[in-house]
Amino acid sequence: MAIFSVYVVNKAGGLIYQLDHYAPRSENEKTFSFPLDLVLKLHDERVVVAFGQRDSIRVGHAVLSINGIDVNGKYTADGKEVLEYLGNPTNYPVSIRFGRPRLSSNEKLMLASMFHSLFAIGSQLSPELGSSGIEMLETDTFKLHCFQTLTGIKFVVLADPRQAGIESLLRKIYEIYSDFALKNPFYSLEMPIRCELFDQNLKLALEVAEKAGPFGPGS
Amino acid sequence: MSRPTNRRQDNHKIDWHLPSISSSASAHHMSRELFVLTYGALVAQLCKDYEKDEDVNKYLDRMGYDIGIRLVEDFLARSAVRKCRSYSETVDMIAQVAFKMYLGVTPSVSCSNTTENEFFLMLDKNPLVDFVEELPAGRCSLCYCNLLCGVIRGALEMVHLAAEVTFVQDRLKGDDVTEIGITFLKKLEDKKHKRKK
Numbered sequence: 001m002a003i004f005s006v007y008v009v010n011k012a013g014g015l016i017y018q019l020d021h022y023a024p025r026s027e028n029e030k031t032f033s034f035p036l037d038l039v040l041k042l043h044d045e046r047v048v049v050a051f052g053q054r055d056s057i058r059v060g061h062a063v064l065s066i067n068g069i070d071v072n073g074k075y076t077a078d079g080k081e082v083l084e085y086l087g088n089p090t091n092y093p094v095s096i097r098f099g100r101p102r103l104s105s106n107e108k109l110m111l112a113s114m115f116h117s118l119f120a121i122g123s124q125l126s127p128e129l130g131s132s133g134i135e136m137l138e139t140d141t142f143k144l145h146c147f148q149t150l151t152g153i154k155f156v157v158l159a160d161p162r163q164a165g166i167e168s169l170l171r172k173i174y175e176i177y178s179d180f181a182l183k184n185p186f187y188s189l190e191m192p193i194r195c196e197l198f199d200q201n202l203k204l205a206l207e208v209a210e211k212a213g214p215f216g217p218g219s
Numbered sequence: 220m221s222r223p224t225n226r227r228q229d230n231h232k233i234d235w236h237l238p239s240i241s242s243s244a245s246a247h248h249m250s251r252e253l254f255v256l257t258y259g260a261l262v263a264q265l266c267k268d269y270e271k272d273e274d275v276n277k278y279l280d281r282m283g284y285d286i287g288i289r290l291v292e293d294f295l296a297r298s299a300v301r302k303c304r305s306y307s308e309t310v311d312m313i314a315q316v317a318f319k320m321y322l323g324v325t326p327s328v329s330c331s332n333t334t335e336n337e338f339f340l341m342l343d344k345n346p347l348v349d350f351v352e353e354l355p356a357g358r359c360s361l362c363y364c365n366l367l368c369g370v371i372r373g374a375l376e377m378v379h380l381a382a383e384v385t386f387v388q389d390r391l392k393g394d395d396v397t398e399i400g401i402t403f404l405k406k407l408e409d410k411k412h413k414r415k416k
Contacts, residue, residue: 130302150295150302151377171299178293189288 003166003206004142004158006173007108010190011152013116015109017193020102021206027064027099028056034092040083045073046101047082062101067094112156119146119154145170153177169209176201251323251346258347262363272360279362283369284376291374294320306403309380310338313371313401322346326399336403339387341396354391362386368399381405 008017039051040063047063063071063082070077076085085091103111123133137144143161147170148154155173157166180198181187187195265275298316303309307330314328324344331337347364354361362368368384375382381404388394 149292151292152379153292171296174292174296178289178296182289182292 002160003163003169003210004160006158006202006206007112007115007154007156008173008177008193009112009116009154009156012190013113014190015112016191017198018105018108018112019199019202019206021203026056026058026061027097029065029095029097030055030057031093031095034089036086040086042074042083047071047074048101049098057098060100061098063096064099064101065097115146115156116154119148147171147174149174163210165209165212169205172205172209173202176205255346255349258366259350262361266355266358266361272358276360276362276365279365280369280372283366283371284373285369286366287370287373287375288377290321290370291377294374306336306380307338309375310340310401313374314340317374334402338401340399340401342399343396345397348391348397351391359392362389363391364389364397371399371401375401 002022004020004022006017006019006021007015010016037052038049038054038057040047041050042048043050049057049059049061051059053059065071066076066082066085071082074082076082086094086096119133123131133148134146136146138161140161142158143163143166145157145159145166146154147156147167155170155177157170157173159166176198177193180201181193181195182189184195184197187193262275262279265278269275269278294317298320300312300316303312307328310328314326318340319325322345324342324346326340326342329339329341331339345364347367351363354363362385365386368386372382372384375384383402383404385400386398387400388396388398390397
């Protein structure tokens, strides 16, 4: 039972806050010797496995770190180009960590504004006036819950489909936003939220909601 | 449909264990006198800074506006009110819920006979003027509580309702009652925000 992430979208559709709360399950670190029997290629500014799926390293997994140093796109954190580095036999044996690629912050911004547009279309498609807009988007692996306030701010929570209590969690996040983000005199409205107290209290609230479990408290 | 059963489950009361920094007047532990004195000190300082009454009124309104745009979210988050369907419902909400929550008083609402969009809030008790006897000499057109007008104006603007809010009568200026007048203007469209992209 888990809550995967929280997004806060402002009135114009811009993402002002994002939190990823899940522990990725499918990451593996393995030691390799030359030649590498996986075929790697550059795709979408990331180095991904194209062929040679084995053990739990699947096609589409991205290179997350080499020898413990994180990889950003096609370069490692200390500036080496990944494909070049892995093509050189003197660098072996090397330990590489593979996993499902995480979303970059630009991609998250795009997704948020796309959701904002979908939400607007959703409210206009409604046969009745005054529709609440998209409240839930359901798939087999997650449920997206959205709450739009009367002032136009949207709180979006992605959670496990069996997780209950998300409606009250969304209201609670609204309260936390009005307390720790808005009451901060140095926070300007509609701008990205960089308030520590907001972060802390949001994480606390997520933990409480997760503990409540799929059937609510008292089970 | 499975949706109704989901809703029922979500009504479980979850004990959030979070620090209770609630701002609703009933739960707040700050002394009311401290608040009234702070407001008085604010107005007194503004009077020292600006000679003209219009300037002081203008800055009080602007400060109230900045407070109102933030306070409205706190109000909506804590009171969980539904969307109002008419102007009179909105003004009732302001008088009976918002004023009660933040100042502990409930003004009475009346509607203008002439125009549909004009409403009046009559304040019997105004905690902000508890310690004020009369306006100082030379400050006859000072609206002491103009901050409240700004707050209401800012709050309404955030829910896409443009309004003009002023004091139509003020006991401090010699009238019998203190009355705030709210005149609704053309509704702000949501489309205004979409264009900003």
